[in-house]
Amino acid sequence: RGFCAPAGPPSTRQLREADEAAPVFQYAGKAARRKDRVFVWGFSYSGALGIPSFVKPDAGWKKPRRIQPTPYRLETEDKISSAACGYGFTLLASNTRDITKVWGMGLNKDSQLGFQRSRRDQTKAYDYVLEPSPIPLPLQKPQQTRVLQVSCGRAHSLVLTDSEGVFTMGNNSYGQCGRKVVEDEIYSGSHLIHQLKEFDSRVVQVVCGQDHSLFRTKKGSVYACGWGADGQTGLGHYNITSVPTKLHGDIAGVNIIQVSSYGDCCLAVSDEGDVFGWGNSEYLQLASVTETTQVNVPRHLPFKIGKVKEAACGGTGNIVLTEEGNVFVWGYGILGKGPNLTETAEPEMIPPSLFGWSDFSPDTRVAHVRCGLSQFAALTNRGELFVWGKNLRGCLGTGRMEDQYFPWRVTVPGEVLDVACGVDHMVSMVRSF
Amino acid sequence: LNAAPERAPRQRVRFLPSPAPEGGGAVELVAASVPVLADHPLVRGPRFRKLKIGAGHRLDVKASGVFVLGIGHGNKLLSDLYNCHLTKVYTVGGLFGKATDDFSDTGNLIEKTTFDHITREKLERILAVIQGTNQKALLMYSNIDMKTQEAYELAVKGLIRPMGKSPPIITAIRCLQFALPEFQLEIHCLHETQQYLRKVVHEIGLELKSSAVCTQVRRTRDGVFTVDDALPRTQWNLQSIQEAIRNCQLKVETELEKTLA
Numbered sequence: 001r002g003f004c005a006p007a008g009p010p011s012t013r014q015l016r017e018a019d020e021a022a023p024v025f026q027y028a029g030k031a032a033r034r035k036d037r038v039f040v041w042g043f044s045y046s047g048a049l050g051i052p053s054f055v056k057p058d059a060g061w062k063k064p065r066r067i068q069p070t071p072y073r074l075e076t077e078d079k080i081s082s083a084a085c086g087y088g089f090t091l092l093a094s095n096t097r098d099i100t101k102v103w104g105m106g107l108n109k110d111s112q113l114g115f116q117r118s119r120r121d122q123t124k125a126y127d128y129v130l131e132p133s134p135i136p137l138p139l140q141k142p143q144q145t146r147v148l149q150v151s152c153g154r155a156h157s158l159v160l161t162d163s164e165g166v167f168t169m170g171n172n173s174y175g176q177c178g179r180k181v182v183e184d185e186i187y188s189g190s191h192l193i194h195q196l197k198e199f200d201s202r203v204v205q206v207v208c209g210q211d212h213s214l215f216r217t218k219k220g221s222v223y224a225c226g227w228g229a230d231g232q233t234g235l236g237h238y239n240i241t242s243v244p245t246k247l248h249g250d251i252a253g254v255n256i257i258q259v260s261s262y263g264d265c266c267l268a269v270s271d272e273g274d275v276f277g278w279g280n281s282e283y284l285q286l287a288s289v290t291e292t293t294q295v296n297v298p299r300h301l302p303f304k305i306g307k308v309k310e311a312a313c314g315g316t317g318n319i320v321l322t323e324e325g326n327v328f329v330w331g332y333g334i335l336g337k338g339p340n341l342t343e344t345a346e347p348e349m350i351p352p353s354l355f356g357w358s359d360f361s362p363d364t365r366v367a368h369v370r371c372g373l374s375q376f377a378a379l380t381n382r383g384e385l386f387v388w389g390k391n392l393r394g395c396l397g398t399g400r401m402e403d404q405y406f407p408w409r410v411t412v413p414g415e416v417l418d419v420a421c422g423v424d425h426m427v428s429m430v431r432s433f
Numbered sequence: 434l435n436a437a438p439e440r441a442p443r444q445r446v447r448f449l450p451s452p453a454p455e456g457g458g459a460v461e462l463v464a465a466s467v468p469v470l471a472d473h474p475l476v477r478g479p480r481f482r483k484l485k486i487g488a489g490h491r492l493d494v495k496a497s498g499v500f501v502l503g504i505g506h507g508n509k510l511l512s513d514l515y516n517c518h519l520t521k522v523y524t525v526g527g528l529f530g531k532a533t534d535d536f537s538d539t540g541n542l543i544e545k546t547t548f549d550h551i552t553r554e555k556l557e558r559i560l561a562v563i564q565g566t567n568q569k570a571l572l573m574y575s576n577i578d579m580k581t582q583e584a585y586e587l588a589v590k591g592l593i594r595p596m597g598k599s600p601p602i603i604t605a606i607r608c609l610q611f612a613l614p615e616f617q618l619e620i621h622c623l624h625e626t627q628q629y630l631r632k633v634v635h636e637i638g639l640e641l642k643s644s645a646v647c648t649q650v651r652r653t654r655d656g657v658f659t660v661d662d663a664l665p666r667t668q669w670n671l672q673s674i675q676e677a678i679r680n681c682q683l684k685v686e687t688e689l690e691k692t693l694a
Contacts, residue, residue: 018542024545029550408572433640
């Protein structure tokens with residue numbers, strides 16, 4: 001009686017003492033570094049997303065996931081610096097000096113991912129690779145050469161290194177790998193990886209079209225090889241080329257700083273901001289200069305939209321980014337200006353307010369543009385990713401299956417640094433917050 | 434209000450008997466306009482015995498700022514203003530390093546964390562993400578079919594807004610001041626509550642791998658009414674109220690016409 005006082009509400013002094021006595025937790029130190037991650041989404045049944053549990057689930061009662069409609073994290077041990085999506089397969093490359101620099105996953109029926117030795121039968125190769133598997137490149141100095149960039153086409157892929165030229169693998173029925181076409185060659189399970197070295201200067205960018213390859217050298221010239229029936233090799237004829245040959249036409253003597261292609265049309269940007277195009281023009285991609293549907297010589301496209309910084313070519317539509325940060329689209333398909341605009345031969349601008357520009361944030365602008373077969377992607381300087389176009393098997397990553405007629409923001413947990421678009425899937429390189 | 438000069442009493446024409454000019458007992462009816470006795474102030478009493486006052490959007494006990502009230506017939510305008518779904522602007526102050534149970538600095542302490550790794554750049558990045566996700570929510574809750582041309586046109590102009598019930602949406606957010614451990618944000622939002630804003634501050638702290646509490650919530654704008662139109666406590670008298678109503682009348686009318694037309 002009288003020894004213990006009932007507990008009332010804590011007085012100010014008790015609160016302050018409890019406050020000071022509380023332990024302080026530290027979740028991130030001063031030198032906490034932001035991590036680089038890879039996110040994938042789209043059609044997963046071909047293994048192109050690199051997550052085996054989507055195709056072959058780990059438990060018997062789980063169903064395989066055909067489509068991944070929202071970004072899903074792909075765990076990789078190394079920091080991926082470059083990625084490329086082909087038609088049902090993906091290549092990831094890292095800038096390291098270790099022996100394994102390139103990983104591939106997805107379709108491998110034409111050995112576009114090299115020879116993936118099957119574990120059950122040592123002589124046969126896998127036709128579908130479900131996990132990022134290393135691709136053995138025949139390098140002279142494997143511990144010094146770095147892989148700069150990878151690119152994928154319909155059934156072939158190119159790997160660009162800094163000192164050992166370009167490595168090509170996959171289907172060569174049109175000479176797109178840069179070597180002589182062999183009649184009745186069987187491409188599946190082939191060990192052959194061809195190396196290309198003879199260009200006028202070092203190759204700085206490789207681009208794969210559907211069945212052709214483009215190489216851009218440091219001096220600003222462009223080489224091409226592969227199928228040319230639509231004029232996409234730009235060499236002045238409609239035959240196939242099996243050896244990379246230099247392009248002339250309107251780009252002779254011009255310093256080209258970027259080339260782009262994904263379908264059968266090609267675009268090149270010069271250092272002065274001019275755009276050159278060649279290849280298929282059935283969808284009005286080059287209709288501003290010519291009425292013919294196939295252009296086999298590079299032609300200058302006289303657009304009065306300002307200095308062009310970057311261009312990207314899709315299957316039926318093209319997109320360019322100017323120095324001021326404006327985005328222009330033309331061609332056929334879902335171009336991004338609502339359902340009414342389906343085709344145009346002259347570039348139309350997409351209003352910057354759709355990319356997050358507003359009076360509140362006036363310096364938000366588009367930094368990069370990328371193109372898939374019938375989708376477009378734009379990256380802003382704030383690290384946001386906007387996609388639009390045909391939503392083929394969930395490749396837009398919006399979480400819905402409907403087509404998107406104007407730019408829509410994709411929710412990715414991080415700042416998007418780069419994105420690679422394919423036919424029905426996309427891969428993005430993201431830095432965490 | 435009752436002391437103000439009242440309106441004049443009604444006049445009525447009555448025929449009043451008055452003595453005839455000839456004299457001598459004969460009564461004549463003369464028409465005269467006389468005030469009605471029922472309107473006499475002593476009969477009627479004070480004009481106003483109570484006033485109908487309605488409140489606009491709610492404001493917490495712990496928050497401060499612009500609070501819209503409607504008087505008498507103005508209450509009908511209040512419901513119209515609510516259906517306009519205009520954005521409100523808040524100034525929210527926060528403090529890093531603490532986490533409490535009701536997200537404000539007067540609650541029970543749950544956790545203390547370090548915050549010296551936080552920079553203004555990281556905060557702005559998180560704010561950009563919040564703005565982006567809320568932008569998507571804005572488009573999704575506005576119930577417009579995304580496949581139509583008019584949806585595209587509205588999206589370009591930035592006029593897509595949810596015109597019905599929706600969860601709280603932040604249309605714009607930016608950092609006004611940043612001085613560790615304190616920071617101040619300006620938030621434009623729709624359909625929110627002040628507790629939701631305190632929760633947003635708490636979540637910002639979590640995203641930055643630390644913790645934060647909200648110290649101040651102040652509404653600086655509610656639709657068309659800004660802090661300049663609002664009356665501080667010293668001016669809560671009849672003259673200022675009447676003047677304020679007169680000043681805002683035009684603004685309210687134009688806004689209602691524009692949105693509900």
